[in-house]
Amino acid sequence: MSWRQLIAIAWTDFKRMLRRRDTLVWLLLMPLPYTYFFAMAFHASPKEKIRVTVVAPAPDAGSRRIVAALEKAGYAITVVREWTAPKPLPKTGFRVDLPPRPGAVLLGGGTGKISVWSHAGDLDATRLDAVVRQAVLGLRAEGIARLARGEPLTVAALAPLSCPLLLSRPTGGSAGRFPRASNR
Amino acid sequence: MIMFVMMAVLMTGAIRLLADREAGHLQRMMASPVAPSTIVASQFVSLGLLGLAEAAYFLLMGWLLFGQSPGPHPVAVLGVLVLLVAAVSGVGVILGATLRSAKQAAAVGLFITLGLAALGGSWWPLEILPRGMKLLAMSLPSGQTMHALVRLMVWGDSPLALGGYVAYMAAFSLVTAAIAVTVLRRHLA
Numbered sequence: 001m002s003w004r005q006l007i008a009i010a011w012t013d014f015k016r017m018l019r020r021r022d023t024l025v026w027l028l029l030m031p032l033p034y035t036y037f038f039a040m041a042f043h044a045s046p047k048e049k050i051r052v053t054v055v056a057p058a059p060d061a062g063s064r065r066i067v068a069a070l071e072k073a074g075y076a077i078t079v080v081r082e083w084t085a086p087k088p089l090p091k092t093g094f095r096v097d098l099p100p101r102p103g104a105v106l107l108g109g110g111t112g113k114i115s116v117w118s119h120a121g122d123l124d125a126t127r128l129d130a131v132v133r134q135a136v137l138g139l140r141a142e143g144i145a146r147l148a149r150g151e152p153l154t155v156a157a158l159a160p161l162s163c164p165l166l167l168s169r170p171t172g173g174s175a176g177r178f179p180r181a182s183n184r
Numbered sequence: 185m186i187m188f189v190m191m192a193v194l195m196t197g198a199i200r201l202l203a204d205r206e207a208g209h210l211q212r213m214m215a216s217p218v219a220p221s222t223i224v225a226s227q228f229v230s231l232g233l234l235g236l237a238e239a240a241y242f243l244l245m246g247w248l249l250f251g252q253s254p255g256p257h258p259v260a261v262l263g264v265l266v267l268l269v270a271a272v273s274g275v276g277v278i279l280g281a282t283l284r285s286a287k288q289a290a291a292v293g294l295f296i297t298l299g300l301a302a303l304g305g306s307w308w309p310l311e312i313l314p315r316g317m318k319l320l321a322m323s324l325p326s327g328q329t330m331h332a333l334v335r336l337m338v339w340g341d342s343p344l345a346l347g348g349y350v351a352y353m354a355a356f357s358l359v360t361a362a363i364a365v366t367v368l369r370r371h372l373a
Contacts, residue, residue, distance in 0.1 A: 002218070002219065002222055005218050005219075005222050005226075006222045006225050006226045006229060007226075007229070009213070009218070009222070009223065009226035009230070010226040010227075010229035010230040010233060011230075011233070013200065013204075013226065013227075013230035014230045014233040014234060014237075016200070017196060017197070017200050017230070017234055018234075018237075020196075020200075022196075023196050026191065026192075026195070026196060027188065027191075027192050027196065027234075027237075027238050027241070028241065030188070031188045031241075031242065031245070032245070034187075034188075035245070035246075035249075035250075038307070
């Protein structure tokens with residue numbers, strides 16, 4: 001077998017294929033709209049913000065911090081005092097119900113329930129759920145830090161710390177790490 | 185990217201090979217002083233070049249249009265794409281050698297490409313699939329390649345962790361290449 005002849009034949013065939021108009025259409029033009037539409041389908045476009053309606057019956061510093069965390073995470077937030085729509089979900093996006101005065105609940109150790117409303121199986125809801133949990137945990141951590149410093153712990157004090165707790169969510173793992181159905 | 189690389193090799197490449205067979209180009213080359221093994225090997229290389237050109241086009245477009253970086257291991261990403269092209273080149277040669285017309289090659293090539301792409305996770309994230317479908321995806325070269333690219337480009341895994349992938353794709357390439365050589369030689373004889 002001659003390598004020189006092999007490369008010459010292969011290169012000639014390759015050039016012949018590239019000269020065909022249908023090859024160019026399939027290989028160069030078709031991928032562009034496909035890639036764009038797939039990116040749109042999986043929300044790869046950073047321009048589109050997901051809408052979240054936050055129902056805060058009695059807002060306080062705690063609810064403002066949770067809303068700020070959602071806005072920082074890239075959601076388009078609308079805050080309402082009560083939910084009056086006939087259906088449990090808005091036309092687009094999600095709904096998050098906060099308890100009355102969540103800041104006081106966090107500081108006082110009372111009971112409060114945060115509900116993240118979504119359609120079943122919506123993957124975006126998982127991220128929203130994580131962002132809300134992250135915000136609440138961040139507030140709790142700030143409260144603990146203030147207590148440790150001997151600072152007065154009031155609802156009004158729930159302003160961002162000068163050195164806030166930073167949380168990161170790095171990706172990583174090894175092969176075959178798709179979540180099992182039972183874990184979802 | 186994986187789907188279009190497979191499409192380049194399985195559909196466009198098989199059509200070209202069939203067109204050459206129909207026009208008698210391969211038979212005329214067999215009558216020349218070029219060794220038959222050189223002619224057979226050149227068919228693999230030409231399909232591989234087409235697949236690699238498509239992969240390079242996608243990497244370039246991804247970078248220009250979406251700012252997509254190949255990640256911390258660009259050479260390993262290139263190696264994964266070379267293995268994908270090697271694996272599907274054999275299948276492309278088999279199609280080009282066994283089918284009877286360019287129309288057949290277009291239909292069968294497209295069917296196989298779309299099937300491998302969908303089942304291998306090119307159309308939707310493998311994470312949302314049930315366990316059985318995940319296992320099926322990981323048994324296909326498209327699913328293996330998708331997983332390897334995600335590990336390199338998204339998770340930033342070390343290329344050394346892809347030993348299983350390399351072994352799978354090398355074995356798949358060898359088996360399909362052996363079948364393709366046998367089939368093509370029989371048709372050229």
